Amino acid sequence: xxxxxxxxxxxxxxxxxxxxxxxxxxxxxxxxxxxxxxxxxxxxxxxxxxxxxxxxxxxxxxxxxxxxxxxxxxxxxxxxxxxxxxxxxxxxxxxxxxxxxxxxxxxxxxxxxxxxxxxxxxxxxxxxxxxxxxxxxxxxxxxxxxxxxxxxxxxxxxxxxxxxxxxxxxxxxxxxxxxxxxxxxxxxxxxxxxxxxxxxxxxxxxxxxxxxxxxxxxxxxxxxxxxxxxxxxxxxxxxxx
Amino acid sequence: xxxxxxxxxxxxxxxxxxxxxxxxxxxxxxxxxxxxxxxxxxxxxxxxxxxxxxxxxxxxxxxxxxxxxxxxxxxxxxxxxxxxxxxxxxxxxxxxxxxxxxxxxxxxxxxxxxxxxxxxxxxxxxxxxxxxxxxxxxxxxxxxxxxxxxxxxxxxxxxxxxxxxxxxxxxxxxxxxxxxxxxxxxxxxxxxxxxxxxxxxxxxxxxxxxxxxxxxxxxxxxxxxxxxxxxxxxxxxxxxxxxxxxxxxxxxxxxxxxxxxxxxxxxxxxxxxxxxxxxxxxxxxxxxxxxxxxxxxxxxxxxxxxxxxx
Numbered sequence: 001x002x003x004x005x006x007x008x009x010x011x012x013x014x015x016x017x018x019x020x021x022x023x024x025x026x027x028x029x030x031x032x033x034x035x036x037x038x039x040x041x042x043x044x045x046x047x048x049x050x051x052x053x054x055x056x057x058x059x060x061x062x063x064x065x066x067x068x069x070x071x072x073x074x075x076x077x078x079x080x081x082x083x084x085x086x087x088x089x090x091x092x093x094x095x096x097x098x099x100x101x102x103x104x105x106x107x108x109x110x111x112x113x114x115x116x117x118x119x120x121x122x123x124x125x126x127x128x129x130x131x132x133x134x135x136x137x138x139x140x141x142x143x144x145x146x147x148x149x150x151x152x153x154x155x156x157x158x159x160x161x162x163x164x165x166x167x168x169x170x171x172x173x174x175x176x177x178x179x180x181x182x183x184x185x186x187x188x189x190x191x192x193x194x195x196x197x198x199x200x201x202x203x204x205x206x207x208x209x210x211x212x213x214x215x216x217x218x219x220x221x222x223x224x225x226x227x228x229x230x231x232x233x234x235x236x237x238x239x240x241x
Numbered sequence: 242x243x244x245x246x247x248x249x250x251x252x253x254x255x256x257x258x259x260x261x262x263x264x265x266x267x268x269x270x271x272x273x274x275x276x277x278x279x280x281x282x283x284x285x286x287x288x289x290x291x292x293x294x295x296x297x298x299x300x301x302x303x304x305x306x307x308x309x310x311x312x313x314x315x316x317x318x319x320x321x322x323x324x325x326x327x328x329x330x331x332x333x334x335x336x337x338x339x340x341x342x343x344x345x346x347x348x349x350x351x352x353x354x355x356x357x358x359x360x361x362x363x364x365x366x367x368x369x370x371x372x373x374x375x376x377x378x379x380x381x382x383x384x385x386x387x388x389x390x391x392x393x394x395x396x397x398x399x400x401x402x403x404x405x406x407x408x409x410x411x412x413x414x415x416x417x418x419x420x421x422x423x424x425x426x427x428x429x430x431x432x433x434x435x436x437x438x439x440x441x442x443x444x445x446x447x448x449x450x451x452x453x454x455x456x457x458x459x460x461x462x463x464x465x466x467x468x469x470x471x472x473x474x475x476x477x478x479x480x481x482x483x484x485x486x487x488x489x490x491x492x493x494x495x496x497x498x499x500x501x502x503x504x505x506x507x508x509x510x511x512x513x514x515x516x517x518x519x520x521x522x523x524x525x526x527x528x529x530x531x532x533x534x535x536x537x538x539x540x541x542x543x544x545x546x547x548x549x550x551x
Contacts, residue, residue: 003342003343006342006343010328014330017330018330081322081326084292084326085327088290088318088322089340089344090344090345091315092312238294239293
């Protein structure tokens with residue numbers, strides 16, 4: 001457990017050392033702040049004391065930013081050869097994967113914590129549904145976990161960061177958009193299947209303030225599957241390389 | 242802590258990069274892996290450190306098979322990979338502390354170990370710099386420091402002196418020698434003088450197979466067999482001298498050295514020494530020996546012979 005913490009702390013620091021973290025935080029807060037307060041279907045247009053506007057914009061900004069954070073996690077280590085130093089240490093492949101996963105999740109958590117002033121502001125304007133806000137944040141957090149996990153796997157199969165970025169965006173797009181669109185085009189079992197695979201479906205369900213065990217199973221399945229496949233891909237590298 | 246390797250095989254696309262290698266390294270020994278590029282040195286080291294899984298064969302470290310005890314074995318091995326990959330954007334001291342952490346050194350002892358390593362490797366003036374700002378020599382020291390930070394019983398160093406200038410090479414070799422007194426060391430190189438200077442034992446690998454195993458003296462003896470002498474004899478008729486030399490019992494073959502009338506190259510019979518006979522011959526004939534140089538077979542020649550013929 002302590003090893004995982006050391007691994008993820010180093011990774012977390014390197015986000016800041018390489019300025020990626022600052023760029024990501026500024027862009028995330030800038031874009032989501034702009035669309036929450038100033039433009040489009042913002043808070044004032046809706047005229048309700050609700051963070052719905054923020055959650056629906058963060059739903060998209062995180063989708064694009066997370067692959068940019070995860071793309072270098074393993075691809076960079078494979079390219080520069082530091083993976084050899086890492087894997088010959090007294091750490092297991094699983095610890096490496098979980099450490100890297102947690103580091104990115106920690107950065108996303110920091111980004112989300114920076115939006116707490118939004119909650120305070122709206123809470124002071126009107127009567128805020130606390131349960132819905134908590135669930136909305138939980139939804140963003142779980143969705144981030146799922147995309148980090150997918151991004152980590154994409155980063156484990158290549159030494160090229162751009163390939164990793166595009167791969168995770170491509171896979172993510174299915175969950176984010178395409179499965180939802182497909183589900184409207186099919187009826188019966190296929191429609192049900194696509195519907196249950198769609199991120200939007202589960203995210204909306206949680207951010208409405210309803211905690212359904214089915215949604216939790218969905219997110220945790222994606223996270224664990226991504227982490228498991230990343231670990232397999234790291235181990236296979238040892239046999240094939 | 243000893244290492245024993247049996248019938249190790251690793252294939253890359255049907256080709257055997259490592260082909261049934263077996264050897265043992267005893268505790269406290271410094272062993273040099275020698276071989277041309279692509280001979281299988283790095284692959285063998287990667288298999289011992291667990292970065293590459295062998296296709297066949299067993300590796301035992303201190304009696305433990307690494308197949309089932311990789312985690313325990315990893316704690317006892319310090320590894321410097323080829324090309325010394327490091328996190329470029331980390332300061333030296335932070336990097337060493339991080340490595341100490343993942344190697345399982347408890348928090349209270351970490352800084353002490355880091356300070357100790359910085360002292361041993363002479364990194365003190367550079368310890369706050371980012372690794373990317375260091376010269377190649379200092380980066381190599383960081384590589385050695387990270388390999389030794391958990392005080393491993395075994396050190397595996399893949400080309401520890403590559404890319405260093407001659408002064409740095411001498412220093413790093415001295416460091417390895419010092420460390421090797423208490424640890425088992427395997428190092429690879431393709432610089433021949435390096436193994437002679439640092440290693441107790443040499444393993445020559447070619448095309449995935451071990452083609453020679455022993456001390457440098459032993460290898461030289463095995464390969465040479467015959468002694469070679471160059472001699473300059475004055476005050477005699479060159480043709481007569483030549484005939485007399487040829488007639489000596491220890492001489493296999495004599496020849497004039499090209500362009501020099503009084504110089505001869507003499508190949509002795511296997512195991513025989515011609516120097517005494519030559520001297521006595523000259524005394525008898527009243528000739529003067531003004532030069533006599535024995536030529537040893539160099540390790541370079543041994544290496545070339547073993548790695549080009551097979």
